[in-house]
Amino acid sequence: MSYISGKILLEHAAENHYAVGAFSVHNAETVKAILAAAEKEKAPVILMVGQKVIQYMGLEHMKEMVDSLVKEASVPVCVHLDHSRTFEQNVQAIHAGFQSVMFDGSQLPYEENVEITRSIARIAHSLGLGMEGEIGKIGGTEDDISVEEKNAMLTTADEAVQFSQASGVDYLAVSIGTAHGVYKVEPKLNFERLEEIVEAVQKPIVLHGGSGVPDEQVQQAIARGVAKVNVDTELRQAFTAGLREALSANPEEIHPANYLTEAMKRMEEKTAEKIRLFGSAGMAKFF
Numbered sequence: 001m002s003y004i005s006g007k008i009l010l011e012h013a014a015e016n017h018y019a020v021g022a023f024s025v026h027n028a029e030t031v032k033a034i035l036a037a038a039e040k041e042k043a044p045v046i047l048m049v050g051q052k053v054i055q056y057m058g059l060e061h062m063k064e065m066v067d068s069l070v071k072e073a074s075v076p077v078c079v080h081l082d083h084s085r086t087f088e089q090n091v092q093a094i095h096a097g098f099q100s101v102m103f104d105g106s107q108l109p110y111e112e113n114v115e116i117t118r119s120i121a122r123i124a125h126s127l128g129l130g131m132e133g134e135i136g137k138i139g140g141t142e143d144d145i146s147v148e149e150k151n152a153m154l155t156t157a158d159e160a161v162q163f164s165q166a167s168g169v170d171y172l173a174v175s176i177g178t179a180h181g182v183y184k185v186e187p188k189l190n191f192e193r194l195e196e197i198v199e200a201v202q203k204p205i206v207l208h209g210g211s212g213v214p215d216e217q218v219q220q221a222i223a224r225g226v227a228k229v230n231v232d233t234e235l236r237q238a239f240t241a242g243l244r245e246a247l248s249a250n251p252e253e254i255h256p257a258n259y260l261t262e263a264m265k266r267m268e269e270k271t272a273e274k275i276r277l278f279g280s281a282g283m284a285k286f287f
Helices: 006-015 028-041 051-057 059-070 087-096 110-126 157-167 191-201 215-223 233-249 256-278
Strands: 020-024 045-049 077-081 100-103 130-135 139-142 145-147 171-174 205-207 226-231
Touching: 006 020, 006 077, 006 130, 006 171, 006 226, 020 233, 020 256, 028 045, 028 059, 028 233, 028 256, 045 059, 051 059, 059 077, 059 087, 077 087, 077 130, 087 100, 087 110, 100 110, 110 130, 110 157, 130 157, 157 171, 157 191, 171 191, 191 205, 191 215, 215 226, 215 256, 226 233, 226 256, 233 256
Parallel strands: 020 045, 020 226, 045 077, 077 100, 100 130, 130 171, 171 205, 205 226
Antiparallel strands: 139 145
16 A cells, blocks of 8 residues: 555545544654554554654654555555644655645744745645644643643634635644643543534644543544544553563563564554544545
8 A cells, every 4th residue: 555645534534534543653663563553453544753753863764764664554654744843844744755744833923824834735735745734722742842731722713714724734733622742630622612613614623632532532523523633642651661561571681672572562552442442443445
């Protein structure tokens, strides 16, 4: 199965009332774990390359590694640039062969956010790629990009539709009560606001901060129009727990292939769990 545009993937998800899992990748082991889960569940999947791994490995090196591991995949795969804050990095990702990009201009003045997002969207669309934008502030911390939770504001339907039309994005990340990172208290998603946004925008909606949101709330959000759910923290927690357990069980182990196997297994299990929750299991057959 070849790579697939994020636009095609998420439009199908929105039309058929499921969500595609967008899972952050950090190294070869995390890529392998996510692909293994997607293969097992016969699900389309989005591999997200975020700012932390770009700082650590470099964007092009990371994409080359992903390419080498995706070659034998039988399910649809989309590689997505997550939370980029520059025009230049988005263009670099497009040149590197990403199928979906995101400009996060939520910290910028509105007009500047629109202008840069629109410029990137034009390039992406000329190549058939998907484009994600963000309006509103999503609390918490992800990839060293922080927004104080007290200042996080829910996106309004008017803001969403105005930004969507002006910027030309294919799918839109909005703030409806989620946060990046580990929740201090159980989140309460604002479903009424989500319904207003979905009805107004008429495009796939993206839920950031999907880790730690109760399953019932995630399913309700998907039923109301969320077509992409971002997950990072829970996967890293699973990977790290497996690694710690393997090293604890055998403190003298020094071969990475041995202790990383348990870490990958845990992450694969968590990814498969999320895929089933999102309703994307078995959906690979439609592409």
